[in-house]
Amino acid sequence: MSAFERNASPWMHGPEYAVVAEAMRIGQWGHNTATEAFEAELAAFLGVPDVVAVSSCTAALHIGLLLAGVGPGNEVIVPSQTFCATVQAILMAGAHPRFIDIDADTLCVDSAAVQAAITPSTGAVIPVLYGGRAIDLTEIKPELDRRGIAVVEDAAHAFGSRLGDKRVGATGMLTCFSFGPIKNLTCGEGGALIPRSPAEADAARTLRLLGVTQSQAARIRTTSYQVDGVGWRYHLSAVHAAIGRVQLARFADIETVRRRLWRAYARELSGLEYVALVDLDIEHTVPFNCVVRVVDERDKVFETLRDRGIGVGVHYPPNHTQPAFRQWYRPLPVTETTARQTISLPFHPAMTEHDITHVVSELRTALADLRRNSVQSARR
Incomplete structure (x- = not known):
């Protein structure tokens, strides 16, 4: 794998x-x-x-x-x-x-x-x-x-x-x-x-x-x-x-690698339309994950990337909407919007910067395909 x-x-x-x-x-x-x-x-x-x-x-x-x-x-x-x-x-x-x-x-x-x-x-x-x-x-x-x-x-x-x-x-x-x-x-x-x-x-x-x-x-x-x-x-x-x-x-090595990979994602994602990287204050943070906000059609982007072999995830489904905790539900608009828009990109120290370039390339292609299909549907 x-x-x-x-x-x-x-x-x-x-x-x-x-x-x-x-x-x-x-x-x-x-x-x-x-x-x-x-x-x-x-x-x-x-x-x-x-x-x-x-x-x-x-x-x-x-x-x-x-x-x-x-x-x-x-x-x-x-x-x-x-x-x-x-x-x-x-x-x-x-x-x-x-x-x-x-x-x-x-x-x-x-x-x-x-x-x-x-x-x-x-x-x-x-x-x-x-x-x-x-x-x-x-x-x-x-x-x-x-x-x-x-x-x-x-x-x-x-x-x-x-x-x-x-x-x-x-x-x-x-x-x-x-x-x-x-x-x-x-x-x-x-x-x-x-x-x-x-x-x-x-x-x-x-x-x-x-x-x-x-x-x-x-x-x-x-x-x-x-x-x-x-x-x-x-x-x-x-x-x-x-x-x-x-x-x-060996934590100094772990810290260095995780920061380097997160910065590689930041460079690759810079300027990518319809996607925003969630800021982690990388100068002070040893990053655990790399999360992007997809402005539109997050679920379709997620499914397309999964189909292309990219290990994306969602962290996390909101707890206030879970059956076990629903009795304490209260409207949380930012959380609910975030839950509909965010994707966790593959992120771990076994990755290389080449892997990150590949992930963002697939993300760029998925977004372009979805936009093209959306335009074609609108013309029908």
């Missing part, structure tokens, strides 16, 4: 296979010292005191909301333009979503939209760092703090990106990362939570391990252990951590 036939793909460097085999050979399959080493290396990379590695970003969001005190009776402000896991985490915490619209240019929420959605029931805000772009809520952060409303960042797309001179995760929020198969940094599966204090770190580690307070190292030296409350099996295995450690050591 050609690289441009896949919308996204893991990028392994080679050593990942060896470290997985070694971890399995010595029996380090579950949570172990490799997980703790990965946490320390992530903390050093991000410039934060601590990181709690977990099994997914969904798990991180669930724990983050619980740490923020979110529960039954609370609303959580969240954009509808996100993967359904974000909303599921809100429901898992016992709260419900209050969907808000996005900015048409960035596909992210802004301070004004968040502020307008606050109610007496608001327990938290989940800004989704769509495509990897960081979100600045600085101007309303004092009001959020005054009202006891936590910010739990869904940074599933944004590992490595920056807000100013700080990496996402180091800006004082409860930040949640994904290390799933196609993310900027992959563990195969996994995620991480950036706590705001040592107390939150301790609580998160207890929640991720079924409410057990002792570490594995402590448990093997005693005849018992203590369960202090409800928890989940959310820990990151040593096998997955081993993959993450290799990826993190």
Whole structure:
């Protein structure tokens, strides 16, 4: 399969296979010292005191909301333009979503939209760092703090990106990362939570391990252990951590390649009529995807590209129109228009600039064919 036939793909460097085999050979399959080493290396990379590695970003969001005190009776402000896991985490915490619209240019929420959605029931805000772009809520952060409303960042797309001179995760929020198969940094599966204090770190580690307070190292030296409350099996295995450690050591290469490919798309798409590239603030962003807005006949363009072997996708169908979440529906005109117009072009580090030239060439041809057919139909 050609690289441009896949919308996204893991990028392994080679050593990942060896470290997985070694971890399995010595029996380090579950949570172990490799997980703790990965946490320390992530903390050093991000410039934060601590990181709690977990099994997914969904798990991180669930724990983050619980740490923020979110529960039954609370609303959580969240954009509808996100993967359904974000909303599921809100429901898992016992709260419900209050969907808000996005900015048409960035596909992210802004301070004004968040502020307008606050109610007496608001327990938290989940800004989704769509495509990897960081979100600045600085101007309303004092009001959020005054009202006891936590910010739990869904940074599933944004590992490595920056807000100013700080990496996402180091800006004082409860930040949640994904290390799933196609993310900027992959563990195969996994995620991480950036706590705001040592107390939150301790609580998160207890929640991720079924409410057990002792570490594995402590448990093997005693005849018992203590369960202090409800928890989940959310820990990151040593096998997955081993993959993450290799990826993190090579992250400078990952960052460089992803930025170079995104810029190649920007050059190739420049001046293309009826198509607009969604801006990611590439100077500060390690891009997760490459999204274009097709002004007219998006579905036909999508189908034509698929038929031509181009691995396009749509990220994401709006959550406020999904059957499971429809009871919280409210009109979101920008989100709904975006859902009808956007296409995610193939984007992953296994691609070359030649692949990108081919994808845009096929997009240009598809648009021309559709325009020509439209003119011919109008003349009949």
